[in-house]
Amino acid sequence: xxxxxxxxxxxxxxxxxxxxxxxxxxxxxxxxxxxxxxxxxxxxxxxxxxxxxxxxxxxxxxxxxxxxxxxxxxxxxxxxxxxxxxxxxxxxxxxxxxxxxxxxxxxxxxxxxxxxxxxxxxxxxxxxxxxxxxxxxxxxxxxxxxxxxxxxxxxxxxxxxxxxxxxxxxxxxxxxxxxxxxxxxxxxxxxxxxxxxxxxxxxxxxxxxxxxxxxxxxxxxxxxxxxxxxxxxxxxxxxxxxxxxxxxxxxxxxxxxxxxxxxxxxxxxxxxxxxxxxxxxxxxxxxxxxxxxxxxxxxxxxxxxxxxxxxxxxxxxxxxxxxxxxxxxxxxxxxxxxxxxxxxxxxxxxxxxxxxxxxxxxxxxxxxxxxxxxxxxxxxxxxxxxxxxxxxxxxxxxxxxxxxxxxxxxxxxxxxxxxxxxxxxxxxxxxxxxxxxxxxxxxxxxxxxxxxxxxxxxxxxxxxxxxxxxxxxxxxxxxxxxxxxxxxxxxxxx
Amino acid sequence: xxxxxxxxxxxxxxxxxxxxxxxxxxxxxxxxxxxxxxxxxxxxxxxxxxxxxxxxxxxxxxxxxxxxxxxxxxxxxxxxxxxxxxxxxxxxxxxxxxxxxxxxxxxxxxxxxxxxxxxxxxxxxxxxxxxxxxxxxxxxxxxxxxxxxxxxxxxxxxxxxxxxxxxxxxxxxxxxxxxxxxxxxxxxxxxxxxxxxxxxxxxxxxxxxxxxxxxxxxx
Numbered sequence: 001x002x003x004x005x006x007x008x009x010x011x012x013x014x015x016x017x018x019x020x021x022x023x024x025x026x027x028x029x030x031x032x033x034x035x036x037x038x039x040x041x042x043x044x045x046x047x048x049x050x051x052x053x054x055x056x057x058x059x060x061x062x063x064x065x066x067x068x069x070x071x072x073x074x075x076x077x078x079x080x081x082x083x084x085x086x087x088x089x090x091x092x093x094x095x096x097x098x099x100x101x102x103x104x105x106x107x108x109x110x111x112x113x114x115x116x117x118x119x120x121x122x123x124x125x126x127x128x129x130x131x132x133x134x135x136x137x138x139x140x141x142x143x144x145x146x147x148x149x150x151x152x153x154x155x156x157x158x159x160x161x162x163x164x165x166x167x168x169x170x171x172x173x174x175x176x177x178x179x180x181x182x183x184x185x186x187x188x189x190x191x192x193x194x195x196x197x198x199x200x201x202x203x204x205x206x207x208x209x210x211x212x213x214x215x216x217x218x219x220x221x222x223x224x225x226x227x228x229x230x231x232x233x234x235x236x237x238x239x240x241x242x243x244x245x246x247x248x249x250x251x252x253x254x255x256x257x258x259x260x261x262x263x264x265x266x267x268x269x270x271x272x273x274x275x276x277x278x279x280x281x282x283x284x285x286x287x288x289x290x291x292x293x294x295x296x297x298x299x300x301x302x303x304x305x306x307x308x309x310x311x312x313x314x315x316x317x318x319x320x321x322x323x324x325x326x327x328x329x330x331x332x333x334x335x336x337x338x339x340x341x342x343x344x345x346x347x348x349x350x351x352x353x354x355x356x357x358x359x360x361x362x363x364x365x366x367x368x369x370x371x372x373x374x375x376x377x378x379x380x381x382x383x384x385x386x387x388x389x390x391x392x393x394x395x396x397x398x399x400x401x402x403x404x405x406x407x408x409x410x411x412x413x414x415x416x417x418x419x420x421x422x423x424x425x426x427x428x429x430x431x432x433x434x435x436x437x438x439x440x441x442x443x444x445x446x447x448x449x450x451x452x453x454x455x456x457x458x459x460x461x462x463x464x465x466x467x468x469x470x471x472x473x474x475x476x477x478x479x480x481x482x483x484x485x486x487x488x489x490x491x492x493x494x
Numbered sequence: 495x496x497x498x499x500x501x502x503x504x505x506x507x508x509x510x511x512x513x514x515x516x517x518x519x520x521x522x523x524x525x526x527x528x529x530x531x532x533x534x535x536x537x538x539x540x541x542x543x544x545x546x547x548x549x550x551x552x553x554x555x556x557x558x559x560x561x562x563x564x565x566x567x568x569x570x571x572x573x574x575x576x577x578x579x580x581x582x583x584x585x586x587x588x589x590x591x592x593x594x595x596x597x598x599x600x601x602x603x604x605x606x607x608x609x610x611x612x613x614x615x616x617x618x619x620x621x622x623x624x625x626x627x628x629x630x631x632x633x634x635x636x637x638x639x640x641x642x643x644x645x646x647x648x649x650x651x652x653x654x655x656x657x658x659x660x661x662x663x664x665x666x667x668x669x670x671x672x673x674x675x676x677x678x679x680x681x682x683x684x685x686x687x688x689x690x691x692x693x694x695x696x697x698x699x700x701x702x703x704x705x706x707x708x709x710x711x712x713x
Contacts, residue, residue, distance in 0.1 A: 061673075126671070128670055129674060131674075132674065132680075136684070139685060139688055149695065149699075151710060155709075155710055158645070158692055158696065158708055159708065159711075161685075161689065161692070165685060166655065173629070176663045176666060180666050180667050191670070191671045192674065207613045208613060211609075238711070
């Protein structure tokens with residue numbers, strides 16, 4: 001069953017390669033995403049009931065537990081939303097002559113490969129293979145970032161590949177050191193095997209392991225967009241097509257964060273406390289939130305603003321993992337889900353806005369609520385949600401993280417954390433809310449007639465908005481169970 | 495005997511990255527990279543023969559053949575073709591002058607010596623000096639990327655980092671699991687192909703492969 005997760009994208013890729021007509025391309029992309037999500041739902045059920053899923057064939061590399069299952073669910077849900085949204089988005093781009101029609105096929109093939117590499121990263125238990133898959137995500141999405149092939153997109157793609165590849169090379173050095181720390185302890189069959197490393201964590205060499213953690217944090221932190229290694233992120237997110245931005249932000253960053261979380265669990269288990277990893281993670285997390293706050297306050301491009309907001313939220317997750325108490329881990333994992341849903345909703349609605357107004361500049365846009373009634377409303381509510389206003393779900397997880405910080409009696413960390421969150425809120429309010437007021441200019445109104453463009457995509461937006469709103473007040477039992485199991489895996493209580 | 499040989503090889507690999515740093519022309523970068531890859535293939539060959547005789551393992555020898563095919567023949571050939579088609583008027587390419595760059599590289603070696611000397615347990619398996627040499631290759635590769643402006647220089651810097659990582663893994667831990675090595679090769683080839691294509695496109699759009707021109711996105 002689990003192998004279908006890896007097989008379906010490959011079949012889809014072959015079908016996309018063979019089938020030329022546009023309609024069939026759309027159909028293959030959406031139906032493969034639906035199938036993947038159905039399989040993931042069944043697997044989630046099994047993981048909750050029986051714990052980890054592992055197969056003995058193929059060297060026992062396939063491995064899914066609650067932690068990877070949770071992130072995999074996010075990947076596939078956002079993947080489906082992006083696939084449905086892409087139909088209308090691409091048709092509109094072709095109609096506006098921004099993309100030649102044959103490029104749709106290339107787009108879908110790259111997108112399916114991108115999803116495949118992310119599934120691979122989450123379903124292997126060998127840290128080396130995980131590294132390979134995470135590097136492959138960069139390579140698969142490089143052309144998606146540079147898809148428009150103009151000066152800006154090429155610059156973003158070049159920076160993206162160079163910075164992320166070098167960062168991830170540093171992570172490989174960390175993984176080699178992780179391997180070194182286990183020399184003489186693990187059998188050759190279980191080299192770099194996460195479960196074996198975790199089980200024998202107490203006997204690994206602490207000093208090498210600490211060095212390994214620093215390299216892995218810097219390396220995967222680059223990919224997760226943590227400051228000061230975040231410089232590729234705003235460029236890549238603002239230049240990529242909107243459904244891809246949604247996937248980069250909502251999905252890719254989580255996959256990199258997953259690598260950090262796995263390593264943190266080993267190192268903390270080895271050290272017997274979280275003070276070493278905690279200090280590093282909290283420092284880098286606070287730095288990310290602060291960097292994002294500064295750039296959000298002075299931002300003129302709304303897609304870049306959303307990208308900086310992603311850096312902020314990755315920082316929040318890093319702080320939550322750094323605190324390392326049951327409450328903070330729960331909050332951090334929940335925040336991953338909440339951030340992904342909210343941020344992809346925002347990027348998708350930003351895609352609609354961009355197609356309507358044909359600009360990314362905030363000051364050129366007025367009266368969204370009139371021209372785009374549904375997308376505009378979703379965007380407005382999404383901004384409130386991402387800034388952490390109740391009743392939306394981001395508030396719930398940010399609240400539990402803040403509570404966890406204060407429970408840990410790290411008063412200063414908590415105060416700085418809250419102050420920065422307030423600054424981000426103010427930044428979003430000051431810069432973005434002017435897009436909603438005012439009348440659309442008469443000339444613009446002639447060009448941009450009122451009404452939605454991407455009907456199917458807009459339905460996705462409404463579904464996401466419903467999930468984001470309901471998630472703030474009610475957490476389904478399955479999700480709660482999955483998060484609690486994942487929390488147990490990280491803390492080592494299962 | 496073979497202990498001495500791998501000691502010598504690790505010093506030679508370090509030396510080849512110094513040679514790379516002292517190069518002024520893009521075409522000589524590719525030559526230096528090829529020489530370094532040959533040395534790495536030799537080191538892998540020595541280790542492969544030893545592990546075949548001692549434990550009957552074939553995987554390191556297969557990796558050695560892969561290194562020869564990919565890093566000595568295929569990738570340098572690909573880079574040469576890319577270089578031939580985007581040839582820029584001035585092919586000299588460096589920011590600081592060469593003696594300063596080489597001095598900084600010496601500093602990097604000393605830096606990695608002191609980082610690793612303070613870590614106990616890093617001398618597990620092989621002698622500590624080989625680990626210092628190979629980790630220095632990684633930092634020199636990184637520094638090479640910073641010190642060169644042309645797109646091709648940056649690609650080669652990344653390949654040198656990858657070489658350094660490979661040699662670190664081999665010397666420190668007797669090689670990664672075979673499947674991991676294989677995956678890393680696949681990633682590496684894809685990286686070179688993608689970067690080659692991006693270099694073409696940047697050359698088309700900007701009429702040069704100078705990465706200093708990639709500065710339009712800010713803030």
